[in-house]
Each structure stands twice: as C-alpha cells, then as structure tokens.
Amino acid sequence: xxxxxxxxxxxxxxxxxxxxxxxxxxxxxxxxxxxxxxxxxxxxxxxxxxxxxxxxxxxxxxxxxxxxxxxxxxxxxxxxxxxxxxxxxxxxxxxxxxxxxxxxxxxxxxxxxxxxxxxxxxxxxxxxxxxxxxxxxxxxxxxxxxxxxxxxxxxxxxxxxxxxxxxxxxxxxxxxxxxxxxxxxxxxxxxxxxxxxxxxxxxxxxxxxxxxxxxxxxxxxxxxxxxx
Amino acid sequence: xxxxxxxxxxxxxxxxxxxxxxxxxxxxxxxxxxxxxxxxxxxxxxxxxxxxxxxxxxxxxxxxxxxxxxxxxxxxxxxxxxxxxxxxxxxxxxxxxxxxxxxxxxxxxxxxxxxxxxxxxxxxxxxxxxxxxxxxxxxxxxxxxxxxxxxxxxxxxxxxxxxxxxxxxxxxxxxxxxxxxxxxxxxxxxxxxxxxxxxxxxxxxxxxxxxxxxxxxxxxxxxxxxxxxxxxxxxxxxxxxxxxxxxxxxxxxxxxxxxxxxxxxxxxxxxxxxxxxxxxxxxxxxxxxxxxxxxxxxxxxxxxxxxxxxxxxxxxxxxxxxxxxxxxxxxxxxxxxxxxxxxxxxxxxxxxxxxxxxxxxxxxxxxxxxxxxxxxxxxxxxxxxxxxxxxx
Ligand SMILES: Nc1ncnc2c1ncn2[C@@H]1O[C@H](COP(=O)(O)OP(=O)(O)O)[C@@H](O)[C@H]1O
Ligand SMILES: [Mg+2]
Numbered sequence: 001x002x003x004x005x006x007x008x009x010x011x012x013x014x015x016x017x018x019x020x021x022x023x024x025x026x027x028x029x030x031x032x033x034x035x036x037x038x039x040x041x042x043x044x045x046x047x048x049x050x051x052x053x054x055x056x057x058x059x060x061x062x063x064x065x066x067x068x069x070x071x072x073x074x075x076x077x078x079x080x081x082x083x084x085x086x087x088x089x090x091x092x093x094x095x096x097x098x099x100x101x102x103x104x105x106x107x108x109x110x111x112x113x114x115x116x117x118x119x120x121x122x123x124x125x126x127x128x129x130x131x132x133x134x135x136x137x138x139x140x141x142x143x144x145x146x147x148x149x150x151x152x153x154x155x156x157x158x159x160x161x162x163x164x165x166x167x168x169x170x171x172x173x174x175x176x177x178x179x180x181x182x183x184x185x186x187x188x189x190x191x192x193x194x195x196x197x198x199x200x201x202x203x204x205x206x207x208x209x210x211x212x213x214x215x216x217x218x219x220x221x222x223x224x225x226x227x228x
Numbered sequence: 229x230x231x232x233x234x235x236x237x238x239x240x241x242x243x244x245x246x247x248x249x250x251x252x253x254x255x256x257x258x259x260x261x262x263x264x265x266x267x268x269x270x271x272x273x274x275x276x277x278x279x280x281x282x283x284x285x286x287x288x289x290x291x292x293x294x295x296x297x298x299x300x301x302x303x304x305x306x307x308x309x310x311x312x313x314x315x316x317x318x319x320x321x322x323x324x325x326x327x328x329x330x331x332x333x334x335x336x337x338x339x340x341x342x343x344x345x346x347x348x349x350x351x352x353x354x355x356x357x358x359x360x361x362x363x364x365x366x367x368x369x370x371x372x373x374x375x376x377x378x379x380x381x382x383x384x385x386x387x388x389x390x391x392x393x394x395x396x397x398x399x400x401x402x403x404x405x406x407x408x409x410x411x412x413x414x415x416x417x418x419x420x421x422x423x424x425x426x427x428x429x430x431x432x433x434x435x436x437x438x439x440x441x442x443x444x445x446x447x448x449x450x451x452x453x454x455x456x457x458x459x460x461x462x463x464x465x466x467x468x469x470x471x472x473x474x475x476x477x478x479x480x481x482x483x484x485x486x487x488x489x490x491x492x493x494x495x496x497x498x499x500x501x502x503x504x505x506x507x508x509x510x511x512x513x514x515x516x517x518x519x520x521x522x523x524x525x526x527x528x529x530x531x532x533x534x535x536x537x538x539x540x541x542x543x544x545x546x547x548x549x550x551x552x553x554x555x556x557x558x559x560x561x562x563x564x565x566x567x568x569x570x571x572x573x574x575x576x577x578x579x580x581x582x583x584x585x586x587x588x589x590x591x592x593x594x595x596x597x598x599x600x601x602x603x604x605x606x607x608x609x610x611x612x613x614x615x616x617x618x619x620x
Binding site for chain 2: 053079083099107159
C-alpha cells in the first residue's frame with residue numbers, strides 16, 4: 001500500500017471551539033488506484049488530505065507512506081517527504097504567480113535539490129501529457145481555469161510521487177473541463193502507478209474512480225448505494 | 229534564488245519603487261559624507277596634513293588651539309624623550325588682513341592701521357580682505373610648509389608662504405603684501421604651498437618669531453602647541469607628567485579646533501538617522517511584501533520547501549535590490565558631487581563613500597531580516613485550506 005491511515009482521529013480548534021474533524025478513519029490506497037471521497041462541506045474531506053499529505057498530525061492513529069510509519073516525523077522530514085513522495089492538486093490550482101508553467105514544474109525539482117537536465121525533459125513530457133506544451137512559457141495569469149488545473153496536475157506528477165492528493169480539483173471548472181481533468185488524473189494514476197486520493201462533491205465524476213468513499217461528520221465509509 | 233529572481237522581474241514596479249528610495253538614500257549619503265569630509269578639510273586640513281604623529285598642548289588648557297601656550301623649554305625637552313624623532317613648535321592664531329599688490333600702498337595702509345586701527349583712505353580700505361589662520365613655524369623645521377611656487381620661509385625675514393586656496397580664491401600671488409588688521413604687520417608673500425585650512429579659513433605660514441610678534445606684540449619664546457614626530461616607543465603620558473603637557477594623536481587633536489566636534493557630531497547624527505530610516509523603510513517594504521506572498525509561501529512549504537530555503541530566497545532578493553540600488557545611488561551621488569561648485573566645503577574620498585554604501589546595505593539586510601519570523605510562522609496547511617488555516 002502506498003498510503004495507509006490507521007484509526008485516525010483529528011480534533012481541531014481549542015477549548016469550546018473543538019471540532020472532531022476525523023473520527024476513527026481507516027483507509028488504504030494501493031499504487032495505481034484512484035479513490036474518490038464524497039461528502040458535504042465541513043465533513044472533514046480536506047482534513048483527511050491534510051493528514052495524508054503530512055500537513056497535519058493526527059491527534060491519534062498512524063500514517064504510513066510506502067509502508068513506512070511517518071506519523072512522528074519532524075517538520076523538516078515531513079517537508080522532505082512531501083517534496084519526494086507526495087503530489088498535491090489544490091482546489092484553485094495554487095500556482096506561483098511569477099513563474100511560467102514550465103518553471104512551476106522545474107521548481108519542484110529545484111526544491112528537492114535535483115538535477116535540472118533530467119527535470120527539463122520530464123517537465124516537457126508532463127506538459128505534453130496534460131496538453132500544455134503550447135502554454136509552457138505562460139504565467140498563471142495568462143491561463144484559463146482548466147489550463148491552470150492541468151498545470152497543477154503536471155506539477156503534482158513532477159516528483160514522480162507515490163501518492164497524489166487532489167482536493168476538489170474540478171470545483172472551479174465547468175462540467176466538461178472538470179471531467180477532462182478527472183479523466184487525466186485517473187489516466188496518470190493508472191499509467192504511473194500513483195495512489196490517488198481525490199476529494200470531490202461532484203457525483204457525475206464518480207464512474208472514473210476505482211472506488212468511492214463517503215465522508216460524514218468525520219467518519220469515512222464506503223458509499224451508501226444511491227436510492228433510484 | 230529560483231523564485232526571488234523571477235519575482236524581481238514579475239513585480240519589478242514595486243521593487244523599482246523600493247530601489248528608488250534606497251538609491252536616493254545612498255545619494256544623500258554620498259552628499260552628506262562629501263559635506264562631512266569637506267567641512268573637516270575646511271576646518272582642520274592644516275592639522276591633518278602636518279607630518280606629525282602627536283600634538284602636545286599645555287596641561288592647563290588641554291586640547292584647545294585657542295587656549296594653549298607652550299614654552300621653548302617644553303619643546304626642547306620633548307626632543308629628548310624616548311621614541312621622539314623630532315619636536316617642533318607651532319603657533320596658531322586667527323587674523324584678518326588686506327592684500328596689496330603695490331608696496332607703497334601697503335606701507336600707507338600699515339601707517340593708517342597703526343594710527344587708527346584700520347585702513348582709512350579710499351585706495352587702501354578697498355583692497356581685498358582675507359580671513360586667515362597664521363601658523364608660526366621655525367623655518368627649516370619638519371613642520372615648515374613645502375612651497376609649490378616661490379620660496380620657502382627664511383629665518384629673520386617677514387616673508388610668508390600662503391595656502392594655495394588664497395591664490396585661487398583671492399588672487400594672492402608671490403610679491404603681494406599682506407597687512408594684518410589691528411596689529412599692522414606687513415607680511416610679504418614669498419611662496420605658495422598646497423591647500424591648507426584651519427577653522428574654515430586659509431592658512432598663512434610665517435616664521436615663528438613673526439607669529440609671536442603678530443600675536444603678542446613682541447617675540448616671546450612660546451608657541452601654541454608642539455608637533456611631535458614619534459614612534460611606538462613614545463609614551464605621551466610620561467612626557468605629559470614631566471613637562472606639564474597634554475599630548476594626543478594628530479587625529480585626536482582635530483577635536484581641539486573650535487566647532488569641529490559640533491560640526492562632525494551634527495553630520496554623524498544626521499547620517500545615523502538616515503541609516504535607521506533606511507533600515508526601517510526596507511523592513512516595512514519586506515514586511516508588506518511577505519504578507520502579500522503569504523499564500524505563495526504556504527504553497528512552497530506544502531510542496532516541500534523548507535523555511536530556510538524560503539528565507540534564503542527572500543534575503544537574497546533583498547540583497548540584490550539593496551546592492552543594485554545602493555550602487556546606483558552612489559554613482560549618481562559621485563556624479564553630482566563632481567558637479568559641485570569648487571568653493572563649497574565638499575570633498576569625496578573613496579573610503580567614507582564605500583563605507584556608507586556598505587553600511588546602507590547592511591541596514592537594509594537587517595531591515596529585510598524582520599520578515600524571517602513571519603516567513604517561519606506561515607503554515608503550509610493554508611495551501612490546502614486557504615487563508616483560515618492560520619486559526620490553528
Ligand atoms: N483550524 C481549524 N480549527 C477548527 N476547526 C476547523 C479548522 N479547520 C477545519 N475545521 C473544522 O473541521 C471540520 C472539517 O473541515 P474540512 O476538513 O475543511 O471539511 P471539508 O473539506 O469536508 O469541507 C469543519 O467542521 C471545519 O469547520
Ligand atoms: Mg475542503
């Protein structure tokens with residue numbers, strides 16, 4: 001398993017404001033598997049990604065990546081794991097405003113202290129895979145929402161991640177473009193053997209996923225069969 | 229500095245604005261150091277250029293040019309103090325005078341001054357007036373001026389050697405006669421020496437006895453201070469004890485010139501304020517810039533950038549802007565300084581100018597460093613959850 005969460009509990013806020021964001025969550029995602037997580041707003045979906053992506057430490061429970069327990073790593077090691085093993089696709093693409101599309105990808109290699117030559121080749125291949133070759137020199141401000149999101153996916157794949165975490169990657173897009181983005185994610189997950197966890201609240205995309213889970217009040221369960 | 233350089237290009241308008249402010253401060257620094265150096269030159273260049281290591285004043289007066297009197301016993305005794313290569317008396321007083329090209333006219337002026345205290349007839353009173361510092365030195369001693377034109381000082385003569393400044397600004401030339409106001413001494417100009425100033429007026433070098441006559445009305449074996457040429461073996465405190473002197477290094481003696489401390493003090497204070505203001509300006513700029521970049525920094529950290537990486541990037545960016553802007557400002561300042569009118573108290577020397585530039589860059593870097601804590605505190609979680617993650 002590339003990603004494994006064991007009996008995760010996460011309490012956020014303090015004092016009277018405490019919220020149980022994750023309640024006894026268990027989840028395993030295999031390499032090449034695309035798991036979709038559905039759920040209403042505030043149910044804890046982003047919290048799940050934050051814990052899986054080493055941005056938040058769970059209150060209790062264990063997080064494992066590639067079979068290694070990473071729950072208790074310090075901030076520096078977590079940053080290193082994120083740089084090396086994890087790809088993020090954010091809700092609003094979240095690109096660096098001053099960098100061109102190609103530089104967004106090269107940045108990832110730069111953060112890892114890697115070799116620029118190989119990185120340039122990989123970046124060009126990824127941009128081709130997401131159909132952005134002709135946009136490689138453009139800055140985020142010069143791109144459409146769909147193009148930005150595709151750039152975000154290419155960036156997330158740049159470090160050849162074992163895990164890809166996508167938080168509502170289609171929420172800023174119209175249906176057709178949203179679907180294209182999700183299909184791209186699924187294709188890349190399968191081709192590159194990436195364990196992909198995608199949060200969405202758009203039920204029309206679910207057929208693309210290998211497995212669909214549902215989050216309710218911090219509890220994760222297989223999706224209940226839909227009546228009619 | 230992968231991002232820093234691209235940010236500089238991307239947000240060039242904003243950086244240009246900050247750079248312009250830093251450049252202007254640098255320019256102001258050049259003008260201020262020029263003024264400080266110029267004023268100091270104007271005030272004490274004659275002392276600064278003395279080929280002496282130490283100056284000895286009387287113990288009673290301390291380091292005060294206008295109050296000290298030293299005796300022949302004292303300067304002769306100093307010559308045999310261990311470590312002292314040579315010691316020579318220097319008399320120093322401020323005078324006013326008039327310059328005459330025509331000797332008959334100078335004689336007439338002298339008679340009038342002796343009778344009435346000033347030149348009274350139309351032709352004598354209209355001669356060019358000069359303020360001057362009369363330096364009395366023993367002809368042939370190591371403090372005697374080196375003439376660039378005319379002849380050197382000679383014992384037993386009233387001939388004087390004047391600062392080049394008098395030649396350039398007042399048209400004084402060898403052969404002219406200087407008549408001192410009030411005392412009515414007639415001093416023929418026999419030579420010109422390089423620019424020497426004291427107390428913001430040009431220096432006229434005279435034989436010590438002439439200075440004594442001008443100052444006391446008679447030749448008494450005294451001077452204002454003793455110029456000492458000594459090596460490391462010289463212990464001023466011991467000589468001071470034995471001879472009732474106050475001996476200081478040549479540069480420390482500058483403070484004894486009237487107004488020197490106050491002038492330099494004021495300028496140093498203005499410069500100090502400017503450095504602090506520059507530091508605070510840069511701090512304010514980078515604080516706002518960091519706040520604007522909060523989301524981007526959160527993203528970088530989420531993507532695996534360590535805080536140290538982001539900080540290095542930010543400080544490197546500040547360094548580029550500061551060095552570039554300071555260099556530009558120094559360049560403009562030097563250009564402007566070169567265009568200064570010649571009679572303004574203004575002089576540019578490489579060390580103070582480069583020192584000011586370096587200090588400005590350091591202050592700017594300190595200013596930019598205030599954003600380090602802010603950068604460190606940004607939580608990568610905001611990349612996922614947006615701005616409200618800061619609530620944690
Ligand atoms: N920093 C926080 N402090 C307190 N409560 C929080 C914080 N972040 C999120 N929450 C709460 O945790 C719950 C889960 O939030 P989230 O994971 O963002 O849900 P979703 O992504 O499904 O909308 C919500 O009730 C939310 O209000
Ligand atoms: Mg969410």
